[in-house]
Amino acid sequence: MSIRPILETRHAQPTLEGAGVKLHRAFGFADPSELDPFLLFDDFRNESPADFAKGFPWHPHRGIETITYVLSGTVEHSDSLGNTGRLGAGDVQWMTAGSGIMHQEMPQGDPNGQMHGFQLWANLPASLKMTTPRYQDINSGEIPQIIDDDGAVVRVIIGAFWGRTGPVDGIAADPQYLDISIPPGVKKTLPIDTYRRAFAYVFEGSAAFADASAPAGVLLEKEVAGEEVNIRDMSGNRTLIRFGSGDEITVQAGADGVRFLLISGAPIQEPVAWHGPIVMNTRQELLQAMNDLRNGSFVRPAH
Numbered sequence: 001m002s003i004r005p006i007l008e009t010r011h012a013q014p015t016l017e018g019a020g021v022k023l024h025r026a027f028g029f030a031d032p033s034e035l036d037p038f039l040l041f042d043d044f045r046n047e048s049p050a051d052f053a054k055g056f057p058w059h060p061h062r063g064i065e066t067i068t069y070v071l072s073g074t075v076e077h078s079d080s081l082g083n084t085g086r087l088g089a090g091d092v093q094w095m096t097a098g099s100g101i102m103h104q105e106m107p108q109g110d111p112n113g114q115m116h117g118f119q120l121w122a123n124l125p126a127s128l129k130m131t132t133p134r135y136q137d138i139n140s141g142e143i144p145q146i147i148d149d150d151g152a153v154v155r156v157i158i159g160a161f162w163g164r165t166g167p168v169d170g171i172a173a174d175p176q177y178l179d180i181s182i183p184p185g186v187k188k189t190l191p192i193d194t195y196r197r198a199f200a201y202v203f204e205g206s207a208a209f210a211d212a213s214a215p216a217g218v219l220l221e222k223e224v225a226g227e228e229v230n231i232r233d234m235s236g237n238r239t240l241i242r243f244g245s246g247d248e249i250t251v252q253a254g255a256d257g258v259r260f261l262l263i264s265g266a267p268i269q270e271p272v273a274w275h276g277p278i279v280m281n282t283r284q285e286l287l288q289a290m291n292d293l294r295n296g297s298f299v300r301p302a303h
C-alpha cells in the first residue's frame with residue numbers, strides 16, 4: 001500500500017459568478033490538466049440572501065457534466081427543454097450537458113437565510129461531448145450512508161466505496177464522489193484506486209493528512225501514533241488538497257472533527273478548448289458552439 005503524496009494545498013478564492021453570487025472557487029479556468037477529468041469546483045456558502053439571491057440565470061453548457069450537491073437551502077433548476085427541479089439539503093443533481101442545454105440555477109436560502117452547496121464540473125471525452133443531455137436528480141434519502149465503528153460517516157454519492165455504491169450512474173470519468181465526516185481525533189485510511197486523480201475539499205473542522213513525499217511547504221510535522229509520517233494540518237476553511245499517485249490516503253481529524261469531500265476520477269487526457277460554460281476539444285468546436293448559440297440551434301429539440 002502506498003500513501004498518496006500531497007501535491008498542493010490551497011484555499012478556495014472568493015469569486016463572483018452568475019448574476020452576482022459570492023462563492024469560493026477551489027479550482028477552475030487555470031490548468032485543466034491539473035485535476036483532469038475535473039475542470040472546476042465552486043463552494044457556494046453564504047449567510048445572507050443578498051450574496052446569492054440573484055442566482056445563475058439563463059446560460060448554456062456544452063461538453064461537460066455539472067454536479068451540484070446542496071447542504072443547506074435549496075436550488076431551483078429549470079432548462080429550455082422543459083425540465084424543472086428543486087434540490088434541497090443533501091440532494092444531488094448530476095447533469096450531463098452533452099450536446100447542449102440552456103438552464104438557470106437559482107439558490108434560495110434556508111429559513112435562516114443560509115445557503116451552502118458545491119458545484120463540480122467534470123469533463124466529457126470527445127466521444128461523449130455531443131451526447132444527449134441527461135439529468136440525474138438524486139434525493140438525499142437515496143444516497144447510501146455508511147457509519148463506521150469509530151463514528152466516521154461516509155455518504156457515497158457516486159462510485160463504489162466500502163462495499164456500497166452510490167445512486168448516480170456515471171458516464172465517462174468513472175468518478176467517485178464521497179462526503180466524509182470523521183469524529184475528533186479519529187484516524188482513517190481511505191483507499192483510492194491508483195488510476196484515479198484525486199482531491200479532497202475540507203469544509204468543516206480540521207484534519208491532518210499524511211504526506212508520503214513531504215515536499216517543501218509542509219506546514220506541520222510530527223509523529224502520529226508512533227508512525228513516522230509527515231502530516232499537514234488543514235483548517236476546514238475551504239481548503240483544497242490535491243493528491244499525487246498512490247492507492248490510499250490517511251487522515252486524522254482535529255479537535256472538532258472534520259468533514260470533507262473526497263473526489264476522484266479517471267483522467268481523460270484530451271486537448272481542452274474552454275470558453276466559459278462550454279468545454280470542447282478544439283477551437284473550431286468552440287466557434288461552432290458560439291455559432292449554434294447565435295442561430296438558435298444550440299439546444300436540440302427533445303424527441
Ligand code: FE
Pocket residue numbers: 056059061066103105277
Ligand atoms: Fe449551469
